[in-house]
Amino acid sequence: MKILHLDTNHPLLIHQLNDLGYTNDEDYTSSKQEIEAKIHLYDGFIIRSRFSIDKNFLEKATNLKFIGRVGAGLENIDCDFAASKNIQLIAAPEGNAVVSIL
Numbered sequence: 001m002k003i004l005h006l007d008t009n010h011p012l013l014i015h016q017l018n019d020l021g022y023t024n025d026e027d028y029t030s031s032k033q034e035i036e037a038k039i040h041l042y043d044g045f046i047i048r049s050r051f052s053i054d055k056n057f058l059e060k061a062t063n064l065k066f067i068g069r070v071g072a073g074l075e076n077i078d079c080d081f082a083a084s085k086n087i088q089l090i091a092a093p094e095g096n097a098v099v100s101i102l
Contacts, residue, residue, distance in 0.1 A: 001065075002041060007048040009070050036060045046070060053077040058085060066090055 003017060005026045014024045032051045044066040053067065055078050066088040067077060074091055082089055
């Protein structure tokens, strides 16, 4: 399975996905149009808030199985259209929570 990382994140994420056997490509600088031209090559991608994931983008992602959103919300993703394409949405809703240890 091939994953495209569109925003920088903690290196542990890529290391752990590599350990699970995934192929991880990183592209933190290409325009949305450049990403749209190659998104069909990927089974999933990881994004924070670099750009919105709209219907037009998702129509080009013909092999997409999941979108990983590193962050609290999915407001930058057309969730209804993704669901209609059977694309799983994965988010970290509590990822920014402050945890105190007593």
